[in-house]
Amino acid sequence: MRTQVVTIHDVARAAGVSPATVSRVFNGGRVTPERAQSVQQAAAELGFAPNRLARSLRKQRSSVIALIIPDIENPFFTSLARGVEDAAQRTSLSVVLCNSDEDTDKERRYLEVALGEQMAGVIVAAASQDDTDLGPLIARGVPVVAVDRRPHEAEVDAVRADDQHGGEVATRHLLRAGYRRIACITGPEGASTSEERLAGYRAALHAARSEGIVADDAYVRHADFRVEGGRAAMREMLALPEPPDAVFVTNNLMTIGALDALAEVGRTPPGVGVLSFGDVPWASLVRPSLTAVELPSYELGRAAADLLLQRMEGSAAPLQTVVLRTRLQIRESTAGPVATD
Amino acid sequence: MRTQVVTIHDVARAAGVSPATVSRVFNGGRVTPERAQSVQQAAAELGFAPNRLARSLRKQRSSVIALIIPDIENPFFTSLARGVEDAAQRTSLSVVLCNSDEDTDKERRYLEVALGEQMAGVIVAAASQDDTDLGPLIARGVPVVAVDRRPHEAEVDAVRADDQHGGEVATRHLLRAGYRRIACITGPEGASTSEERLAGYRAALHAARSEGIVADDAYVRHADFRVEGGRAAMREMLALPEPPDAVFVTNNLMTIGALDALAEVGRTPPGVGVLSFGDVPWASLVRPSLTAVELPSYELGRAAADLLLQRMEGSAAPLQTVVLRTRLQIRESTAGPVATD
DNA sequence: CAAGCTGGTGAAAAGGATTTCACCCCCATA
DNA sequence: TATGGGGGTGAAATCCTTTTCACCAGCTTG
Missing domain, CATH: 3.40.50.2300 (Response regulator)
Structure with a gap:
């Protein structure tokens, strides 16, 4: 039963050469120019397309x-x-x-x-x-x-x-801007990016302990790197007796969710500081404009x-x-x- | 030379059956349960993973x-x-x-x-x-x-x-909202979506000619379905002696570009009407919120x-x-x- | 008791390309 | 004039799996 429309054998027959020669023509083996020519022509006429499976298998x-x-x-x-x-x-x-x-x-x-x-x-x-x-x-x-x-x-x-470093720089910036109760919404446990950006956040807070900044795990949430996760985490923290006054969100989509959650309760940056790790898509449309760790x-x-x-x-x-x-x-x-x- | 880590032959040998039987085990052929069992086990022990190329080729x-x-x-x-x-x-x-x-x-x-x-x-x-x-x-x-x-x-x-119908409904909505000089930024010529959404726009304008609405091709631009294309097209039209007072943009990304261009000259919707075919991503963050033809x-x-x-x-x-x-x-x-x- | 199924099995062909190997031809060199 | 070498070529092996086909054993049915 003929199935493949046209194989290397058909081309070989049409050009009056062996299949090996046809293969060489297409793979840069040594073939006399005129023969190569006639193989090319036969292939074109028959509409030969190599079977990539057979090739890869071999x-x-x-x-x-x-x-x-x-x-x-x-x-x-x-x-x-x-x-x-x-x-x-x-x-x-x-x-x-x-x-x-x-x-x-x-x-x-x-x-x-x-x-x-x-x-x-x-x-x-x-x-x-x-x-x-x-x-x-x-x-x-x-x-x-x-x-x-x-x-x-x-x-x-x-x-x-440089996830950890980026997280540290970001958090330090929030501290310098005057925020005191800085939360972090990070990704799932087990993702290296989650963990390292969080580690940077913790390091920055730790370094600022002499200024009366205390790290509180109630301000740290693991979410799923998606919009919904960011929204839920932000809502939870807004419901705390003493909600955070800034949030470092470790990815772009969760930042969108967090912003939504803030908008729901009528709070907007920079009243609550918002910093995203990774640019929010089409950030040009977002008001106010968002501080972000730019990720290449x-x-x-x-x-x-x-x-x-x-x-x-x-x-x-x-x-x-x-x-x-x-x-x-x-x-x-x-x-x-x-x-x- | 042994190359594939382990083939169906290895499994066959280990299980004391023929390769055909191994194949049958993995493809739902009839095999006595105990034999199937021992093939499964041999396969597991050897870490057999079928060569999908060979399978697909055959x-x-x-x-x-x-x-x-x-x-x-x-x-x-x-x-x-x-x-x-x-x-x-x-x-x-x-x-x-x-x-x-x-x-x-x-x-x-x-x-x-x-x-x-x-x-x-x-x-x-x-x-x-x-x-x-x-x-x-x-x-x-x-x-x-x-x-x-x-x-x-x-x-x-x-x-x-239903691109054409959607384009028509959209344009009609702009007319009803009171806009008079309605522009259209559409995609590349030759893309069916470009053409049909544009056709819908034209049909709606044509139907409104009795109300003094004139269709003017200066208000129609073909761009590339990307942010930059939308921005450039909008800029061009804003430079016209009589710029449009509304724009129907036939895809989401070009809408973002168009909004950018409008912001550059300090104009914002709904002063200039903006209607997007296809939802703008994460539209929840965009102010004012955008009217759009929702695309499933x-x-x-x-x-x-x-x-x-x-x-x-x-x-x-x-x-x-x-x-x-x-x-x-x-x-x-x-x-x-x-x-x- | 013969004949016919039926379910299970293995040998071997098939699928289409690449590549090895042996071979041939022709030219250059000794 | 031999010998060596090198470029070009085709037959055949190879990659790994699926599937056909023939066959066998064991059962049922007439």
């Missing part, structure tokens, strides 16, 4: 790389994806995106697909520090780069931001892809972790409690 | 479906992607996302990948009405569904919104995936086009020119 390596991200609806990750794509663009590799939805089961399935499809490489922003198992891929020799989030023990190259999302993707490509070319350099700088962008939402309160 | 069909979208940074498409994923979730199929970036070359590459990788199905929001060639996929018998955008002549199932992005994805799954199960029903309703959500940005001007 070569033990496909020509697509997988990018696994935990939330496709978060502009941070889509921007990161653009960075990866643009880097891959200059090669013949295609990037496919997989959305794990912060769900380790879905993530595991995609990792299995990546392994089973013999993908040429994998870039992963891990859904979990502990449950993300990159072992099989690594054992199989597939290049893997962790981006943004760092899986716990895995022996992989990594590209991330695009560059994270770009750097991860570059690292992956190096490994795919066979670089045997020792494992590296690339840390990209964040930058505090000061705007109106942290102008200080006195100014308008 | 079966002439892989178990992933491709979703090709033109702008991964547009929340409309990421929401649509969620719809597709959720629908696919209940099957054993995986969804991979490809970002064509409104670039027909990139899109063509992804279509080639989908064909060459023998993907089980393709859902595509076409970058172009004319240059998107689904022919090879269709010829090969791969189920294809067009979503949101309709490629011109292609014989495929389609799922889309998630449901579009969902419906497209359902249709695709039907075809994959062999449905031979005639080609269908599913049209989903939009809904005008009236908010503050179109309260009328008199109210604040």
Whole structure:
């Protein structure tokens, strides 16, 4: 039964050569120019398109790389994806995106697909520090780069931001602006970004203890990195006997939720200071404008892809972790409690 | 040379059966329970993971479906992607996302990948009405569904919104609110959504000609469906001798750009009416709140995936086009020119 | 008791490309 | 005139799984 529309054999027959020669024409083997010419022509006439499965099976390596991200609806990750794509663009590799939805089961399935499809490489922003198992891929020799989030023990190259430092700078800025009761809404326990940004916050508060600042765990909430989580956490803290006068939110979407919750009770920045880790999407429309730790999302993707490509070319350099700088962008939402309160 | 970590042969040998039996165990063939048991165990011990390439090659069909979208940074498409994923979730199929970036070359590459990788199905929001060639996929018998955008002549199932009707309702609303010089910023020529939303706008203006409304092509701009395009188009029209007093923008991102441009010259809705086709992301933060034609992005994805799954199960029903309703959500940005001007 | 199922099994072909290996031809060098 | 070498070529093996086909054993039915 003929199934594939046209195979390398058909082309070979049409051009009067062997399949091996056809293969060489398409893969840069040595072939006399005139023969190559007639193969090209036969292929064009028959509308030959190589079967990538057969090729990958034989070569033990496909020509697509997988990018696994935990939330496709978060502009941070889509921007990161653009960075990866643009880097891959200059090669013949295609990037496919997989959305794990912060769900380790879905993530595991995609990792299995990546392994089973013999993908040429994998870039992963891990859904979990502990449950993300990159072992099989690594054992199989597939290049893997962790981006943004760092899986716990895995022996992989990594590209991330200086989360702890960024968190510390952010919190220090809130203190300097005069806020006293600074809360923190961070992400799920187990995500490295959650933990490290929180650690930066704690470090800054700790350093300010001599000024009478006390760290209080009632002001710390773990949420889910989504809008709803931020909203719920903010509501809870607003209901405290002594609500915070500022909040450091460790991701962009939760910041949106927190702002919503504040608006519900008629409070707006900078009366309550609001500082976001990661730019809020289309922040230009938000009033007052938001102070944020700017996260180089695009560059994270770009750097991860570059690292992956190096490994795919066979670089045997020792494992590296690339840390990209964040930058505090000061705007109106942290102008200080006195100014308008 | 041993390359694949462990193959079906290894499992077969370990379990004392033939490879055929191992295959049957994993694919629901008839095998005596005890044999199946020992195969399972051997597979587990050896850490067997099937080679999906070999499987797909043999079966002439892989178990992933491709979703090709033109702008991964547009929340409309990421929401649509969620719809597709959720629908696919209940099957054993995986969804991979490809970002064509409104670039027909990139899109063509992804279509080639989908064909060459023998993907089980393709859902595509076409970058172009004319240059998107689904022919090879269709010829090969791969189920294809067009979503949101309709490629011109292609014989495929389609799922889309009632773009023209939505555009007409939107424009009528602006007229009724009292705006007289209503502009339209639409997408690239050649995208069906651009054209149809524009057609709706024109129809509404035409219907109102008896009230002294004149349609003027100086008030119609084609941009690129991105923030920058919207900003540039709005700036141009603000520089006209008689700038528009309202604008109907045919997608969410361009609306953001248009709002920016308005803010630059100190004008805000509803003094200038602003109406967006498609919700602006995280609109809750935008003041004044924006009137928008609500686009069922998630449901579009969902419906497209359902249709695709039907075809994959062999449905031979005639080609269908599913049209989903939009809904005008009236908010503050179109309260009328008199109210604040 | 013969004939016919039926369920379970393994050998081998198939799927389409790449790559190794042997070979041939032609030219340059000794 | 031999010998060596190198470029070009095709046959066949290879990648790993699924699936067909033939076969066998054990049962039921006429």
